[in-house]
Amino acid sequence: MAIKSEYKWRPPRFKLKMFKDSFKYYKSRNPPPDLKNIIDFNHPNLSKVRKISTVENKVHNWEKLGLKPLNKWNIYELITVPGLIYIENPFTEFGQQNWILKCVKDFSRKPNKLNLDAHSLLHDNESWWEACFKEPKSEQKLLTKLRWATQGYHHNWDTKHYSEDSKTEMSKDLCDLTELLATTLGFSEFKAEAAIVNYYRMNSTLAGHTDHSEINVEAPLFSISFGQSAIFLIGGRSQQDPAEALFLRSGDIVVMSKSSRLSYHGVPKILRAEIQPWEYYENPNPDSRINEEDWCKAKSYISEARINLNVRQVLKSGQSKLY
Numbered sequence: 001m002a003i004k005s006e007y008k009w010r011p012p013r014f015k016l017k018m019f020k021d022s023f024k025y026y027k028s029r030n031p032p033p034d035l036k037n038i039i040d041f042n043h044p045n046l047s048k049v050r051k052i053s054t055v056e057n058k059v060h061n062w063e064k065l066g067l068k069p070l071n072k073w074n075i076y077e078l079i080t081v082p083g084l085i086y087i088e089n090p091f092t093e094f095g096q097q098n099w100i101l102k103c104v105k106d107f108s109r110k111p112n113k114l115n116l117d118a119h120s121l122l123h124d125n126e127s128w129w130e131a132c133f134k135e136p137k138s139e140q141k142l143l144t145k146l147r148w149a150t151q152g153y154h155h156n157w158d159t160k161h162y163s164e165d166s167k168t169e170m171s172k173d174l175c176d177l178t179e180l181l182a183t184t185l186g187f188s189e190f191k192a193e194a195a196i197v198n199y200y201r202m203n204s205t206l207a208g209h210t211d212h213s214e215i216n217v218e219a220p221l222f223s224i225s226f227g228q229s230a231i232f233l234i235g236g237r238s239q240q241d242p243a244e245a246l247f248l249r250s251g252d253i254v255v256m257s258k259s260s261r262l263s264y265h266g267v268p269k270i271l272r273a274e275i276q277p278w279e280y281y282e283n284p285n286p287d288s289r290i291n292e293e294d295w296c297k298a299k300s301y302i303s304e305a306r307i308n309l310n311v312r313q314v315l316k317s318g319q320s321k322l323y
C-alpha cells in the first residue's frame with residue numbers, strides 16, 4: 001500500500017516571478033507561506049518604502065470621523081509600486097468601533113445591493129444584520145453568508161459597467177471620510193461615487209484583478225480595512241509582472257493612485273489579528289457612546305471576519321452623469 005506523504009511542494013520564494021505565483025504561494029495552507037518578505041509597516045523596510053508628509057489640512061472634523069489628529073499619522077509610499085500609498089491605522093478605538101458598526105449594520109441595509117439579493121435569503125427590505133439575530137445563536141447561518149454590499153453607483157460583477165439605472169445614495173460619512181483623506185494627500189478634487197464593502201471570513205480570498213470600470217481612473221481609489229488582518233498583493237499592469245506583499249491590519253488604509261491605480265491586486269490570505277485595535281475603548285465623548293448591545297454582536301462578528309471598504313470616484317470632474 002502506498003504511503004501518502006504529508007509534504008506538498010511549493011515554489012521557492014525566489015521563483016515568485018509573476019503575480020499569480022505570489023498569489024499561489026501566499027494562499028497555500030500546507031505548507032504555509034514564509035511571511036518574512038512581506039512588507040510590514042510596523043517595521044518598515046526603508047529600501048522598499050519611504051515616509052511621506054501630508055498637505056496641511058485645516059478641516060477639523062477628525063474626531064467626528066473617528067480619526068486621530070493628523071500629526072499622529074504615519075504615511076508611506078511604496079518605492080517599487082509608484083503611487084501606492086499606505087496610511088497606518090489613523091483611527092481612534094472609538095473610530096474603529098463606529099466604522100465596524102456602520103459596515104455591519106448600515107452599509108448592509110437596503111437600498112444598498114448585497115450578494116444575498118440573488119438568493120432570496122432575506123424578506124423584502126429585511127436587514128441582513130437584524131435577520132441574523134432573529135435566530136438563536138446556533139442557527140445564525142446568515143451571518144457567514146454576506147460577501148459584499150455596494151452603494152453609490154453599484155458595481156456590476158458581470159458586465160463590469162456602471163449604469164445610471166443602478167445607483168443609490170452614498171453614505172455621507174463615507175464620502176466625508178474619503179474626501180478628507182484625499183484632501184490630506186493632495187487629491188483635492190476626489191468625489192466618492194461608488195463603494196464596495198467586502199466581507200471576508202477567515203478562509204476567504206480575493207483573486208487578482210484590476211479595477212478599471214470607472215471612467216475616471218486618474219482619481220485615487222481608497223481601500224480601508226477593519227477586523228482581522230490580511231496579506232494584500234499588488235503587482236503591475238499585467239499578471240506577468242511581479243508583486244509585492246503587504247500586511248494590512250485593522251484601520252490600515254491603502255490608496256491606489258497614479259500608475260498603481262490600474263495595477264493587479266488581490267488578497268490571498270486572511271490572518272488572525274495579533275492585536276485588536278477596536279477593543280480598548282475609552283469613551284472620549286459621552287454624546288457619541290456606542291450602543292453596548294450592538295457592539296457586543298459586532299465584536300463577535302469581527303472576531304472571525306475582515307471588512308474592506310473600497311471607495312472610488314466614477315466620473316471625471318465636472319461630469320454629472322455617465323452618458
Ligand SMILES: O=C(O)CCC(=O)C(=O)O
Nearest residue numbers: 196198223232267308310
Ligand atoms: O480587501 C482588500 O483589501 C481589497 C479589495 C479589492 O481589491 C476590491 O474590492 O477591488
